[in-house]
Amino acid sequence: MQAVSRLRGFWPGMITARSNSNRSSDRLLYWLLVPVFVVSILPIVRLGFEGVMVGGVPSFDYFRDVLGNGSTWQATANSLYTAGLGTIISLLIGGSFAFLVALTDVRAKAALVFCFMIPMMIPPQITALSWVQLTGPSSALLNAFGIAPAMGSPQPLYSAEGIALLLGIQHASIVFLTLRANLRMLPREQIEAARLAGARGGRLWWQIILPLTSPGLIAGTAMAFVTALGNFGITAMLGIPANYATLPTLIYQKLAGFGPSVLGEVSVLAMLIGAIAICGVALHHRLLSKRDYRLMGMVGRPLDIRLGARRPMIEGILWTVLVAILVVPLLALIATSLVPAFGVKLNFDNYSFAAFREVLFVQPSTARAFQNSFMLSVGAAVTLVLVCLPLAYVMVRRPSRLTKLINLLVEVPYALPGVVLAIACILLFIRIPLLDVSLYGTLGIIFIAYLARFLVIALRPVMNSFSQLDPALEEAAQACGAGLGRRLRDILLPLAAPSAAAGALLVFLTAFNELTVSALLWASGNETLGVLIFNLDDSGDTVLASAVAVMVVLVVIALMSCFQLASRRLPKGVVPWQT
Amino acid sequence: MADINLSRITKSFGDYRAVNQVSLDIADGEFVALLGPSGCGKTTLLRLLAGFEEPDGGVISLGGQVVADPQSNIMVTPEMRNLGIVFQSYALWPHMSVARNVGYPLEVRGLGRAERDHKIKAALDTVALGPYADRSPTELSGGQRQRVALARCLVMEPRAVLLDEPLANLDVHLRETMQQAFLDFHRRTGATMIYVTHDQAEAMAMADRIAVMDKGHIRQMAAPETLYREPADLMVAGFVGAGAVLPISNVSITDDRTCSVRLGDTDVAARICPNFVRNRAAAHAGQAGICLRPEDVWVDDAGALRGSVEDCVYLGGRFRLSVRIGQDRDHVLPVYANRRARIGENVGLKVSDGWVFDRMQGEAA
Ligand SMILES: Nc1ncnc2c1ncn2[C@@H]1O[C@H](COP(=O)(O)OP(=O)(O)OP(=O)(O)O)[C@@H](O)[C@H]1O
Ligand SMILES: [Mg+2]
Numbered sequence: 001m002q003a004v005s006r007l008r009g010f011w012p013g014m015i016t017a018r019s020n021s022n023r024s025s026d027r028l029l030y031w032l033l034v035p036v037f038v039v040s041i042l043p044i045v046r047l048g049f050e051g052v053m054v055g056g057v058p059s060f061d062y063f064r065d066v067l068g069n070g071s072t073w074q075a076t077a078n079s080l081y082t083a084g085l086g087t088i089i090s091l092l093i094g095g096s097f098a099f100l101v102a103l104t105d106v107r108a109k110a111a112l113v114f115c116f117m118i119p120m121m122i123p124p125q126i127t128a129l130s131w132v133q134l135t136g137p138s139s140a141l142l143n144a145f146g147i148a149p150a151m152g153s154p155q156p157l158y159s160a161e162g163i164a165l166l167l168g169i170q171h172a173s174i175v176f177l178t179l180r181a182n183l184r185m186l187p188r189e190q191i192e193a194a195r196l197a198g199a200r201g202g203r204l205w206w207q208i209i210l211p212l213t214s215p216g217l218i219a220g221t222a223m224a225f226v227t228a229l230g231n232f233g234i235t236a237m238l239g240i241p242a243n244y245a246t247l248p249t250l251i252y253q254k255l256a257g258f259g260p261s262v263l264g265e266v267s268v269l270a271m272l273i274g275a276i277a278i279c280g281v282a283l284h285h286r287l288l289s290k291r292d293y294r295l296m297g298m299v300g301r302p303l304d305i306r307l308g309a310r311r312p313m314i315e316g317i318l319w320t321v322l323v324a325i326l327v328v329p330l331l332a333l334i335a336t337s338l339v340p341a342f343g344v345k346l347n348f349d350n351y352s353f354a355a356f357r358e359v360l361f362v363q364p365s366t367a368r369a370f371q372n373s374f375m376l377s378v379g380a381a382v383t384l385v386l387v388c389l390p391l392a393y394v395m396v397r398r399p400s401r402l403t404k405l406i407n408l409l410v411e412v413p414y415a416l417p418g419v420v421l422a423i424a425c426i427l428l429f430i431r432i433p434l435l436d437v438s439l440y441g442t443l444g445i446i447f448i449a450y451l452a453r454f455l456v457i458a459l460r461p462v463m464n465s466f467s468q469l470d471p472a473l474e475e476a477a478q479a480c481g482a483g484l485g486r487r488l489r490d491i492l493l494p495l496a497a498p499s500a501a502a503g504a505l506l507v508f509l510t511a512f513n514e515l516t517v518s519a520l521l522w523a524s525g526n527e528t529l530g531v532l533i534f535n536l537d538d539s540g541d542t543v544l545a546s547a548v549a550v551m552v553v554l555v556v557i558a559l560m561s562c563f564q565l566a567s568r569r570l571p572k573g574v575v576p577w578q579t
Numbered sequence: 580m581a582d583i584n585l586s587r588i589t590k591s592f593g594d595y596r597a598v599n600q601v602s603l604d605i606a607d608g609e610f611v612a613l614l615g616p617s618g619c620g621k622t623t624l625l626r627l628l629a630g631f632e633e634p635d636g637g638v639i640s641l642g643g644q645v646v647a648d649p650q651s652n653i654m655v656t657p658e659m660r661n662l663g664i665v666f667q668s669y670a671l672w673p674h675m676s677v678a679r680n681v682g683y684p685l686e687v688r689g690l691g692r693a694e695r696d697h698k699i700k701a702a703l704d705t706v707a708l709g710p711y712a713d714r715s716p717t718e719l720s721g722g723q724r725q726r727v728a729l730a731r732c733l734v735m736e737p738r739a740v741l742l743d744e745p746l747a748n749l750d751v752h753l754r755e756t757m758q759q760a761f762l763d764f765h766r767r768t769g770a771t772m773i774y775v776t777h778d779q780a781e782a783m784a785m786a787d788r789i790a791v792m793d794k795g796h797i798r799q800m801a802a803p804e805t806l807y808r809e810p811a812d813l814m815v816a817g818f819v820g821a822g823a824v825l826p827i828s829n830v831s832i833t834d835d836r837t838c839s840v841r842l843g844d845t846d847v848a849a850r851i852c853p854n855f856v857r858n859r860a861a862a863h864a865g866q867a868g869i870c871l872r873p874e875d876v877w878v879d880d881a882g883a884l885r886g887s888v889e890d891c892v893y894l895g896g897r898f899r900l901s902v903r904i905g906q907d908r909d910h911v912l913p914v915y916a917n918r919r920a921r922i923g924e925n926v927g928l929k930v931s932d933g934w935v936f937d938r939m940q941g942e943a944a
Contacts, residue, residue: 470668470670472666472668472670473670473672475629475631475664475666475670476664476666476670476671476672476728476731477683477687478630478631478656478658479629479657479658479662479663479664479732480658480683480684480687480731481659481661481684481688481735482658482683482687483658486687490683490686494672494674495673495674
């Protein structure tokens with residue numbers, strides 16, 4: 001037995017080629033880049049093709065037209081301003097929540113985290129809708145209390161800062177989840193060492209905790225920025241009434257125009273957004289590459305910095321913020337779903353569940369949409385996590401010029417407005433060459449578009465946690481004789497499970513009521529929840545739309561509760577709101 | 580078990596040569612310590628052996644089988660080398676219990692449940708951690724974690740065990756216990772062991788042979804007593820053991836092992852490095868130095884070599900003095916004495932033995 005195991009070491013096939021990146025098992029990993037390329041990069045390339053071909057001949061006419069137009073640059077500046085300001089707001093809210101929840105002794109952490117995840121599950125256009133309803137003169141909720149602003153006064157949210165505020169609130173959970181996964185891996189010794197060295201209060205935060213968690217902070221910031229950049233729901237609902245154009249809304253206006261040059265111009269604008277996103281991500285990588293803060297030592301028990309007398313105050317602030325960003329818009333949404341007709345004042349005598357009855361029992365599309373969205377989002381989350389574990393491994397441990405390029409490019413489908421990705425997918429998959437089948441009008445094309453769009457959400461947290469793992473943990477397994485597949489399964493997967501779960505959850509939540517991608521790709525029978533809500537709202541059934549949105553939130557809360565119940569059987573740290 | 584041969588191994592990080600033309604031959608069953616100051620390349624050398632780093636040049640073979648040779652495109656992956664390694668940071672997997680950590684190499688090899696449990700139990704008993712099998716490594720003390728790491732390395736019955744400063748994080752008492760545990764293990768199994776440390780006492784106490792490294796080179800590889808009595812160069816003489824190296828100008832060579840040198844106003848009989856004898860030109864070019872160990876020098880009022888006492892420490896049974904000597908008073912010599920001396924007191928010294936070698940040896944590299 002022993003002789004056999006020793007002999008194995010001298011199997012001629014095991015004597016492999018020279019460079020580290022060429023070991024035989026590693027070469028298999030590179031095959032993974034092929035489907036990633038096909039699904040997430042090829043559609044964009046196909047769309048880019050439209051931008052440089054005018055009437056079948058290569059030309060830069062579209063570039064000249066679009067880039068020479070002042071409105072393009074105005075929209076670019078607006079996009080940068082709203083996305084930048086929104087990111088700062090996300091960072092402030094999500095960052096402080098993550099730090100306080102992960103590192104201090106605030107009470108009811110599980111409840112705080114649970115509630116903090118909910119704003120992300122409300123579709124952006126619903127968020128915008130509810131805030132507009134909330135703050136405007138015709139607010140159902142404010143009118144119920146008689147404190148609505150006077151009729152005819154301007155809606156304060158119809159402004160650049162209003163857009164930024166809602167973008168910030170909407171994406172705070174992204175920063176929160178990324179950072180929290182990172183904070184979980186912080187060994188308490190490193191913070192304790194700093195405290196012993198005399199670091200206290202602000203110094204501890206600024207000089208130790210912040211630098212140690214900077215990879216997570218930077219990753220979260222980059223992701224929030226890119227998400228904000230491509231956001232359509234909020235910028236459209238708030239920007240169009242204020243005549244404030246961003247790149248995504250500009251693209252929509254172009255698409256609405258429908259001329260022979262639409263695709264070409266949209267392609268150029270898409271490249272512009274892609275370029276900004278790539279710049280943001282490149283900056284993120286530059287910042288990260290300068291720091292190799294691998295966390296040495298054991299990932300032990302979480303830290304509980306005592307807040308002392310300030311604890312009740314801090315808890316008060318946390319819950320107040322939560323009420324402001326979650327409960328209030330949710331109440332506005334519920335209030336709207338309960339009014340007998342849109343615009344009618346809600347009071348305790350006239351509320352009605354008619355809208356719920358209508359969407360639940362009369363319209364068959366509701367159940368169908370729930371089923372479709374559920375299948376699509378769960379499927380995308382599971383597939384992406386399975387792909388991202390080995391993919392992140394290649395990117396982190398075997399970096400090459402190719403992986404660096406892919407690393408930047410996977411960001412593009414996420415940064416583009418959903419409708420642009422949808423067009424790109426239609427262009428590529430309307431007739432699959434060779435196979436001669438069309439995916440158009442099937443759930444399949446939505447699924448592929450989701451994979452392309454959300455790959456990066458699942459990938460980033462996993463990459464982040466791989467780059468933080470002490471490499472000795474993997475090397476120890478290697479010395480024990482474990483090949484790459486085994487190491488991935490036995491060592492890296494369980495250690496990265498919290499991040500992978502955070503990524504999967506993010507994918508699920510964003511995909512569950514996604515609208516902008518499926519808006520162009522759905523067909524009758526294939527509608528998603530986002531499409532359903534949008535169509536109802538679009539045809540004037542705002543009350544019905546609100547009712548569906550309320551049910552979406554309730555279903556997601558129910559799903560999260562199931563997770564909670566199953567948490568004892570799942571690996572430690574997988575349920576993000578568990579401590 | 581297997582013998583290990585390294586021949587002219589070089590490894591650079593950017594422009595910096597962390598390991599430079601290192602050749603080592605380690606016999607089957609030998610216990611070798613790699614000793615050297617921080618940053619000299621010990622860990623890098625160990626990682627080259629284990630296969631985590633690929634050499635830029637040179638050949639590594641285990642038991643006669645070439646495992647790394649960039650010239651012929653040979654690189655056997657770490658998982659195929661069957662070497663056990665104990666990391667300085669322990670590298671225990673926090674998501675597995677102690678028993679599973681230890682049993683993992685067997686799991687990878689596909690051993691049956693019963694056999695695995697049996698071996699895990701035996702390995703844990705060896706390191707006296709039997710009762711901790713079901714704990715998580717996060718719930719163990721530093722020393723216990725270290726022992727789990729050792730047990731994990733032992734169950735796989737590796738061809739050689741590589742240890743990277745395994746005791747650096749432990750307290751003095753536990754260190755001694757663990758040193759004994761390593762030695763017992765070595766005697767019982769006869770495994771080849773390579774032990775990285777920057778603690779010379781630890782290396783001397785445990786190893787059959789010590790390789791002293793500095794700036795990526797191996798300066799000398801020899802048994803501890805040879806290293807102590809006959810250092811090959813200035814770096815080794817200074818790094819290993821107490822003592823001082825004095826520059827000397829007058830060396831009269833008696834035969835190829837002994838000589839007589841002039842120290843102060845007297846002639847002292849000393850041993851001389853045979854290589855140095857062969858290179859007489861250097862011997863007369865003022866490159867000679869004499870290494871004096873504390874036990875070779877005694878305080879004797881009749882002694883011709885004189886100096887002033889800088890420091891006096893009682894060691895139990897005898898005193899150790901630091902005596903400043905030389906024309907410019909620029910050398911401090913540790914010596915033993917039977918009586919207490921005043922600081923500043925002028926004392927005579929008698930030198931009974933010394934080791935003469937080329938002070939410039941290896942400095943050019
Ligand atoms: N991955 C790396 N990249 C660049 N330089 C490295 C790398 N690993 C080691 N070095 C450099 O190589 C030299 C030798 O490092 P090594 O870790 O082998 O030292 P060591 O002898 O083990 O020191 P210590 O006793 O402090 O552990 C050091 O100067 C170090 O800075
Ligand atoms: Mg080292």
